[in-house]
Amino acid sequence: MSASLEGPTVPWTAVGHTSTKASVYGVHGAEGKTYWKAFATRRQLRSQSEAVEWASLPANGVSGEHRHTRTEEIYLILSGSGELLLNGGPRQVRAGSLALTSVGNIHGLRNTGDGHLDWWVIETLAPATSSVLSGSPAPEGADMTQAVVHDLFEEKRVDTKGVFSGPLKQVEVIDIAAGGERAVGRPGAELAVYVHAGEGVVEAPGLTETVTLVKDTCLLxxxxxxxxxxATGVPLRLLVVTLAVEDEGGEK
Known part of the structure; x- marks a missing residue:
């Protein structure tokens, strides 16, 4: 990062990199160690979201199976290979595998490769959970019970409609050729952006501050x-998640 990004005029928040991370033992009841990084939690997020995180399993590591009772969550595999346990059934996953897990489903992850298995995690509140937190009546029939796996690197863009009912609307890949540029932004939605490969910078109109981008950088x-x-020098690959923000009238 080339400058301090404090102040209300800066459009980027929660800039972080996986070079600083924590070691966590016994994740969801499994044995062994997991590496973990929280880029943002509910305090930094305007959308009805719980967290934007990164996790990594060493060879033979396991993130234990657990049921989602109040949140909708994506697992996006960044590198390595493994086995996604989805409602008791194993699915082989690799870089680009995107699992959408809605309320009521059970998932877990096992590293079956020789190196680390890294994945991006974004967890958002289901409408019923948001209603409980705000004290408003819970919507009827809003929560889904589906869980699906996509190949994001093949499809390039995945719409969550029909699986998720909360703020997480879309996951996409943006590839920028070396020396190229791309404007990114959404009205009514904050974006979680992960640098999957390459290097570059991000800037905004009217600001002299920039953020230097390298692999495994995340920002909102x-x-x-x-x-x-x-993209500077080499192509830049961005993974972008759209998180809808409610307006003052409560619409998304």
């Missing part, structure tokens, strides 16, 4: 703002 773009991502 505030709702309604525009940022320009530039």
């Amino acid at each position: 773009i505030e709702a309604g703002s525009q940022s320009t991502f530039r």
Whole structure:
């Protein structure tokens, strides 16, 4: 990062990198160690979201099976290979595998490769959970019970409609050629952006501050703002998740 990014005019929040991470033991009841990084929690997020995180399993490591009772969650495999345990059934996963797990489903993950298995985790509140927290009546029939796995690197864009009912609306891949640029931003949604490969910078209109981007950098773009991502030297691959933000009238 080339400058301090404090202040209300800066459209990027929760900039972080996986070089600083924690070691966690016994994740969801499994034995062994997992590496973990929280890029943002509910305090930094305007959408009805719980957390934006990264996790890594060493060879033979396991993240234990557990049921989601109040949140919708994605697992996006960043590197390595493994076995996703989804409602008791094993699914082989690799870089680009995107699992959408809605309320009521059980998932876990096992590293079956020789190296680390890394994945991006974003957890959002289901409408019924948001209602409980706000004290408003819970919506009827809003929560789904589906769980599906996509190949994001093949499909390039995945819409969560019909699986998720909360703020997480879309997951996409943005590839920028070396020397190229791309404007990124959404009205009514904050964006979680993960640098999967390459290097570059991100800048915004009217600001002299920039963020230097390298592999495994994650940042949030505030709702309604525009940022320009530039690839410097080598192509830049971004993974982008759209998190809808409620307006003052409660609409998304």
